Amino acid sequence: MRRGLILYGLALFALLVQGVAATFIPPYLCPDLAFLFVIALALLLPPISGVFLAAGIGYATDVLAAGVVGQHALLALCVFGLTRVCNRPLDLRRPTSLALYVAVLSTLTAVAMVGVNNFMAAASSFELDFTLRQGLRAAVNAIWAWPLLAGLQRIVWWLSDSDRDRRGLAVTLRDTIT
Amino acid sequence: MREWLFRLRVPLLFSGLVVLALATMAIDRRRGDENLPWWSGTLLEVAVPIQKMVAIPAEAARDLWSHYIHLVDVRAENGDLRDRLARLEEENLQYREALIASGRLERVAAMRDDLPVPMLPAEVVGQDISPWYRSVLLDRGGNDGVRAGMPVVTDRGVVGLVTAASRNATKTMLLLDGQSAIDGVVQRSRAQGVVRGRGGDRLVFEFVVRGDDVQVGDDILTSGLDAVFPKALRIGTVVEIEPGDSELVKTATLRPAVDFGKLEQVFVMLWRGPAMELLYPGDAAESAAAAGP
Numbered sequence: 001m002r003r004g005l006i007l008y009g010l011a012l013f014a015l016l017v018q019g020v021a022a023t024f025i026p027p028y029l030c031p032d033l034a035f036l037f038v039i040a041l042a043l044l045l046p047p048i049s050g051v052f053l054a055a056g057i058g059y060a061t062d063v064l065a066a067g068v069v070g071q072h073a074l075l076a077l078c079v080f081g082l083t084r085v086c087n088r089p090l091d092l093r094r095p096t097s098l099a100l101y102v103a104v105l106s107t108l109t110a111v112a113m114v115g116v117n118n119f120m121a122a123a124s125s126f127e128l129d130f131t132l133r134q135g136l137r138a139a140v141n142a143i144w145a146w147p148l149l150a151g152l153q154r155i156v157w158w159l160s161d162s163d164r165d166r167r168g169l170a171v172t173l174r175d176t177i178t
Numbered sequence: 179m180r181e182w183l184f185r186l187r188v189p190l191l192f193s194g195l196v197v198l199a200l201a202t203m204a205i206d207r208r209r210g211d212e213n214l215p216w217w218s219g220t221l222l223e224v225a226v227p228i229q230k231m232v233a234i235p236a237e238a239a240r241d242l243w244s245h246y247i248h249l250v251d252v253r254a255e256n257g258d259l260r261d262r263l264a265r266l267e268e269e270n271l272q273y274r275e276a277l278i279a280s281g282r283l284e285r286v287a288a289m290r291d292d293l294p295v296p297m298l299p300a301e302v303v304g305q306d307i308s309p310w311y312r313s314v315l316l317d318r319g320g321n322d323g324v325r326a327g328m329p330v331v332t333d334r335g336v337v338g339l340v341t342a343a344s345r346n347a348t349k350t351m352l353l354l355d356g357q358s359a360i361d362g363v364v365q366r367s368r369a370q371g372v373v374r375g376r377g378g379d380r381l382v383f384e385f386v387v388r389g390d391d392v393q394v395g396d397d398i399l400t401s402g403l404d405a406v407f408p409k410a411l412r413i414g415t416v417v418e419i420e421p422g423d424s425e426l427v428k429t430a431t432l433r434p435a436v437d438f439g440k441l442e443q444v445f446v447m448l449w450r451g452p453a454m455e456l457l458y459p460g461d462a463a464e465s466a467a468a469a470g471p
Contacts, residue, residue, distance in 0.1 A: 019304030070202030
């Protein structure tokens with residue numbers, strides 16, 4: 001419980017920092033922290049606490065972003081579920097496979113979100129500059145994915161209450177390094 | 179049964195949360211009133227002061243970069259000249275800032291005289307954290323009379339529209355957002371069309387009748403026909419006429435009048451157009467009172 005609350009607070013703070021950062025640098029060069037947080041939680045936490053946190057981060061993004069409330073929550077749940085399913089076959093604890101996975105998933109989510117927006121607002125955003133920006137965004141997310149996962153791994157280990165939890169995480173850490 | 183439920187608890191929980199998210203989306207789409215749910219408003223209220231605090235070191239770092247790091251090379255060349263240059267640059271910067279400020283104040287004063295609508299200055303405290311939308315968070319809200327549906331402008335032109343307001347914070351959809359569309363008119367020829375955002379840094383002026391006179395360099399203003407924005411606010415300048423396939427209408431690309439990359443201070447017009455009053459009928463009286471005579 002304590003671990004979940006602290007991680008949620010950390011995620012919220014990261015989202016607010018991202019909002020400020022986007023006023024200084026182009027938004028598509030900012031890492032999508034909500035998206036990366038959800039992926040990291042899917043790899044680090046047990047499914048029940050992880051899915052609650054993922055939904056919570058999604059709803060927080062809904063509040064701070066434009067669009068229909070629930071849209072980002074749904075996206076976060078889909079990303080969480082997909083990451084858990086893909087973790088074993090793709091071995092996402094390796095930096096290269098994680099970066100590739102994040103780049104592909106960033107692109108897929110962009111296409112999905114634009115599709116939903118076009119459906120809801122009859123807006124058309126599939127243009128060259130959009131494609132280029134999404135490409136940059138996918139690359140930025142891929143670069144940030146591994147450092148964020150490694151950092152969160154340390155924090156989750158530090159916050160784990162029991163030795164059993166820490167032992168489970170130690171296996172993850174060892175797998176990650178090798 | 180109990181064992182079966184226990185085994186399926188994760189998929190069941192996941193499915194339940196997905197259904198909840200879908201239900202939230204459906205409810206939000208049908209929500210007629212402008213008031214944010216309490217949890218949403220609370221988070222916005224918390225976000226504004228934190229983002230302001232986070233912005234302080236970020237701005238300090240930017241100042242450090244522009245005022246110190248850039249001068250390192252000059253110091254290496256000549257220490258005496260560096261000091262003098264820094265002094266002159268600082269003075270120059272101050273003069274320039276004063277000139278900009280006085281010019282801006284003049285334009286703001288002129289704008290306030292032109293528009294018979296009370297305007298509330300507000301500060302941009304954060305950008306949209308979602309990469310698919312273009313909106314900003316402002317540090318004014320319902321306590322200052324801000325309501326959803328009110329136009330947001332600067333001395334340069336139209337910024338966007340308030341989409342939601344809590345007591346001390348406001349979400350504003352920018353013109354650049356893919357869901358933004360306002361009615362525009364060419365200042366020179368009075369040709370009409372719709373200005374839409376594309377999610378990028380340019381706007382598109384579409385549904386202009388093919389025979390109408392639109393040229394590169396033309397200024398596009400609000401027509402007031404959408405009953406959302408007052409008439410004659412600057413939207414942008416035509417930079418390109420697109421050779422479309424349609425025989426009936428043509429499209430142009432616009433450079434926005436407002437530099438959205440340097441958006442710091444804006445004005446919320448404490449007024450809602452008739453279309454917005456229809457959209458948010460529950461709050462019409464309160465809005466009229468806030469707008470004054």
